[in-house]
Amino acid sequence: MTTNEPHDPALAAVRAQLCAIPLARQMQIEIVHAGDGRLRLRAPLAPNINDKGSAFGGSLASLMTLAGWGLATWHLARAGHPADVYVADSHVRYLAPLYDALEAEAWLEEGQWEDFLATFRQRGRARCRIAARIALPGGGDATVFSGRYVAMAGGRAAGASC
Numbered sequence: 001m002t003t004n005e006p007h008d009p010a011l012a013a014v015r016a017q018l019c020a021i022p023l024a025r026q027m028q029i030e031i032v033h034a035g036d037g038r039l040r041l042r043a044p045l046a047p048n049i050n051d052k053g054s055a056f057g058g059s060l061a062s063l064m065t066l067a068g069w070g071l072a073t074w075h076l077a078r079a080g081h082p083a084d085v086y087v088a089d090s091h092v093r094y095l096a097p098l099y100d101a102l103e104a105e106a107w108l109e110e111g112q113w114e115d116f117l118a119t120f121r122q123r124g125r126a127r128c129r130i131a132a133r134i135a136l137p138g139g140g141d142a143t144v145f146s147g148r149y150v151a152m153a154g155g156r157a158a159g160a161s162c
Helices: 009-019 022-027 057-078 113-123
Strands: 030-035 038-043 083-094 102-108 125-135 141-153
Touching: 009 022, 009 030, 009 057, 022 057, 038 057, 057 083, 057 102, 057 113, 057 125, 057 141, 113 125, 113 141
Parallel strands: none
Antiparallel strands: 030 038, 038 102, 083 141, 102 125, 125 141
Protein backbone atom coordinates (compact mmCIF):
# COMPACT_ATOMS: atom_id res chain seq x y z
CA MET A 1 0.00 0.00 0.00
CA THR A 2 1.71 3.16 -1.15
CA THR A 3 0.29 6.63 -1.05
CA ASN A 4 1.63 10.05 -0.45
CA GLU A 5 -1.01 11.72 -2.53
CA PRO A 6 -2.79 14.76 -1.14
CA HIS A 7 -6.04 13.40 -2.66
CA ASP A 8 -6.15 10.27 -0.49
CA PRO A 9 -9.47 10.81 1.38
CA ALA A 10 -8.42 8.49 4.22
CA LEU A 11 -5.21 10.45 4.74
CA ALA A 12 -7.15 13.72 4.57
CA ALA A 13 -9.41 12.40 7.34
CA VAL A 14 -6.38 11.63 9.50
CA ARG A 15 -5.02 15.15 8.85
CA ALA A 16 -8.36 16.66 9.91
CA GLN A 17 -8.47 14.54 13.07
CA LEU A 18 -4.89 15.51 13.94
CA CYS A 19 -5.80 19.15 13.46
CA ALA A 20 -8.67 18.74 15.93
CA ILE A 21 -6.18 17.84 18.69
CA PRO A 22 -4.99 21.05 20.39
CA LEU A 23 -1.64 19.50 21.38
CA ALA A 24 -0.96 18.42 17.79
CA ARG A 25 -1.68 21.96 16.58
CA GLN A 26 0.63 23.46 19.22
CA MET A 27 3.37 21.00 18.29
CA GLN A 28 2.85 21.97 14.60
CA ILE A 29 2.62 18.34 13.52
CA GLU A 30 2.33 17.52 9.84
CA ILE A 31 2.06 14.26 7.90
CA VAL A 32 5.11 13.96 5.66
CA HIS A 33 4.66 10.45 4.26
CA ALA A 34 2.15 7.64 4.20
CA GLY A 35 2.88 4.47 2.32
CA ASP A 36 4.47 1.05 2.34
CA GLY A 37 2.71 0.30 5.62
CA ARG A 38 4.31 3.28 7.37
CA LEU A 39 3.30 6.75 8.46
CA ARG A 40 5.73 9.61 9.15
CA LEU A 41 4.89 12.73 11.12
CA ARG A 42 7.13 15.77 11.56
CA ALA A 43 7.20 18.61 14.05
CA PRO A 44 9.67 21.51 14.20
CA LEU A 45 12.04 21.75 17.14
CA ALA A 46 11.14 25.31 18.24
CA PRO A 47 7.68 24.60 19.74
CA ASN A 48 8.93 21.27 21.14
CA ILE A 49 12.14 22.36 22.85
CA ASN A 50 13.19 21.80 26.46
CA ASP A 51 15.41 23.81 28.79
CA LYS A 52 18.54 22.13 27.38
CA GLY A 53 17.83 23.13 23.77
CA SER A 54 16.92 19.60 22.73
CA ALA A 55 13.55 18.03 21.92
CA PHE A 56 11.23 17.79 24.92
CA GLY A 57 10.64 14.18 26.00
CA GLY A 58 6.88 14.69 26.12
CA SER A 59 6.90 15.91 22.53
CA LEU A 60 8.93 12.90 21.40
CA ALA A 61 6.51 10.51 23.12
CA SER A 62 3.46 12.41 21.85
CA LEU A 63 4.68 12.45 18.24
CA MET A 64 5.33 8.70 18.24
CA THR A 65 2.00 7.99 19.95
CA LEU A 66 0.18 10.09 17.35
CA ALA A 67 2.11 8.44 14.50
CA GLY A 68 0.89 5.03 15.71
CA TRP A 69 -2.66 6.32 16.18
CA GLY A 70 -2.58 7.91 12.72
CA LEU A 71 -1.29 4.73 11.10
CA ALA A 72 -4.08 2.58 12.58
CA THR A 73 -6.71 5.24 11.83
CA TRP A 74 -5.49 5.55 8.23
CA HIS A 75 -5.62 1.79 7.60
CA LEU A 76 -9.15 1.58 9.00
CA ALA A 77 -10.32 4.58 6.97
CA ARG A 78 -8.81 3.17 3.75
CA ALA A 79 -10.78 -0.02 4.37
CA GLY A 80 -13.98 2.00 4.84
CA HIS A 81 -14.28 1.44 8.59
CA PRO A 82 -15.02 4.52 10.69
CA ALA A 83 -13.50 3.84 14.09
CA ASP A 84 -12.20 5.42 17.25
CA VAL A 85 -8.58 4.43 17.85
CA TYR A 86 -7.07 4.61 21.33
CA VAL A 87 -3.62 3.85 22.68
CA ALA A 88 -4.04 1.16 25.35
CA ASP A 89 -0.47 1.09 26.61
CA SER A 90 2.99 2.03 25.43
CA HIS A 91 6.66 1.88 26.25
CA VAL A 92 9.14 4.62 25.31
CA ARG A 93 12.93 4.54 25.46
CA TYR A 94 14.92 7.77 25.23
CA LEU A 95 18.30 6.94 23.76
CA ALA A 96 19.94 10.26 22.81
CA PRO A 97 19.07 13.97 22.78
CA LEU A 98 17.69 15.38 19.53
CA TYR A 99 18.68 18.92 18.50
CA ASP A 100 16.76 18.96 15.23
CA ALA A 101 13.21 18.64 13.91
CA LEU A 102 11.29 15.66 15.24
CA GLU A 103 10.27 13.05 12.67
CA ALA A 104 8.47 9.94 13.86
CA GLU A 105 7.95 6.90 11.67
CA ALA A 106 5.42 4.24 12.71
CA TRP A 107 4.80 0.72 11.40
CA LEU A 108 2.90 -2.41 12.41
CA GLU A 109 5.13 -4.25 14.88
CA GLU A 110 3.29 -7.58 14.99
CA GLY A 111 0.89 -9.35 12.65
CA GLN A 112 -0.64 -8.18 9.38
CA TRP A 113 -3.03 -5.33 8.61
CA GLU A 114 -5.34 -7.80 6.86
CA ASP A 115 -5.77 -9.77 10.10
CA PHE A 116 -6.40 -6.59 12.11
CA LEU A 117 -9.03 -5.43 9.60
CA ALA A 118 -10.69 -8.86 9.46
CA THR A 119 -10.99 -8.91 13.26
CA PHE A 120 -12.41 -5.40 13.21
CA ARG A 121 -15.01 -6.33 10.57
CA GLN A 122 -16.02 -9.43 12.53
CA ARG A 123 -16.10 -8.00 16.08
CA GLY A 124 -16.38 -4.24 15.69
CA ARG A 125 -13.10 -3.87 17.57
CA ALA A 126 -9.50 -4.96 17.13
CA ARG A 127 -6.04 -4.53 18.65
CA CYS A 128 -2.66 -4.04 17.09
CA ARG A 129 0.89 -3.38 18.25
CA ILE A 130 2.69 -0.54 16.51
CA ALA A 131 6.35 0.47 16.74
CA ALA A 132 7.76 3.93 16.08
CA ARG A 133 11.09 5.67 16.14
CA ILE A 134 12.54 9.14 15.93
CA ALA A 135 15.90 9.05 14.22
CA LEU A 136 18.90 11.26 14.82
CA PRO A 137 20.05 13.32 11.81
CA GLY A 138 23.39 11.46 11.63
CA GLY A 139 21.88 8.01 12.06
CA GLY A 140 20.78 5.99 15.04
CA ASP A 141 17.71 6.52 17.16
CA ALA A 142 16.85 9.35 19.52
CA THR A 143 13.74 7.60 20.81
CA VAL A 144 11.90 4.30 20.22
CA PHE A 145 8.32 3.37 21.03
CA SER A 146 6.09 0.33 21.17
CA GLY A 147 2.36 0.72 21.74
CA ARG A 148 -0.79 -1.34 21.76
CA TYR A 149 -3.76 0.34 20.07
CA VAL A 150 -7.44 -0.55 20.23
CA ALA A 151 -9.93 0.35 17.50
CA MET A 152 -13.66 0.42 18.21
CA ALA A 153 -16.45 0.78 15.66
CA GLY A 154 -18.16 4.12 15.45
CA GLY A 155 -15.75 6.85 14.70
CA ARG A 156 -16.27 10.50 15.42
CA ALA A 157 -16.16 13.34 12.96
CA ALA A 158 -13.14 15.59 13.09
CA GLY A 159 -13.85 18.83 14.91
CA ALA A 160 -11.42 21.31 13.35
CA SER A 161 -9.58 21.92 10.15
CA CYS A 162 -6.16 23.40 9.54
